[in-house]
Every structure is written in structure tokens, then in C-alpha cells.
Amino acid sequence: MLELWGRKNAYNVQKVLWVLAELELEYVHYDVGSTPGDLETPEFLALNPHARIPLLRDDGAIVWESNSIVRYRGSLRRGQAMVRRCA
Numbered sequence: 001m002l003e004l005w006g007r008k009n010a011y012n013v014q015k016v017l018w019v020l021a022e023l024e025l026e027y028v029h030y031d032v033g034s035t036p037g038d039l040e041t042p043e044f045l046a047l048n049p050h051a052r053i054p055l056l057r058d059d060g061a062i063v064w065e066s067n068s069i070v071r072y073r074g075s076l077r078r079g080q081a082m083v084r085r086c087a
């Protein structure tokens with residue numbers, strides 16, 4: 001299961017939302033980052049000790065940092081990479 005944490009009005013989250021939509025991937029969304037302190041809960045810090053959004057969990061894999069998430073998901077699509085390696 002694909003899960004995304006982050007408020008939808010954060011530009012770094014919007015990058016990831018765009019890629020997930022482009023790839024037509026289903027995911028569960030957790031709207032965090034809007035309420036003060038909700039990125040500093042023990043549960044969220046266990047996922048991302050930097051207390052930042054976006055955060056993606058793909059089964060066991062946890063990826064944070066929007067550009068890393070874009071590259072991670074963009075390189076996995078059915079063997080056809082949306083994002084290619086830089087030369």
C-alpha cells in the first residue's frame with residue numbers, strides 16, 4: 001500500500017501529488033502539517049526524524065524529501081521510467 005503524509009497546500013507535497021496522479025497510483029493520504037506540533041509526534045518522528053513533509057511509505061520503504069520521492073516513484077512505473085538518470 002502507498003501512503004502519503006503532508007498537507008496538500010505545501011508546494012513540496014504538491015510535487016508528489018502531481019507525480020502520483022500522473023502515474024495513476026492509488027494511495028492513502030494523511031493530511032498532516034497543518035496543525036502546530038503534528039509533525040513532532042513520536043509516531044511521525046519515527047517515520048521522519050526531520051519532521052518534514054512530504055513523506056511516502058511504499059509497503060516497507062519509507063522515503064522523505066520531495067525530489068527523492070519523485071525520483072523513487074518515477075523510476076518504478078511498470079519497468080518504464082518516468083524519470084531517467086541524468087547523464
Ligand SMILES: N[C@@H](CCC(=O)N[C@@H](CS)C(=O)NCC(=O)O)C(=O)O
Nearest residue numbers: 010011012033052053054065066067
Ligand atoms: N527539501 C525538502 C523540504 C521539506 C519541507 O521543508 N517541507 C515543508 C513543507 S513544503 C515542511 O515540512 N514544513 C513544516 C510544516 O509544514 O509544518 C523537500 O523537498 O521535501
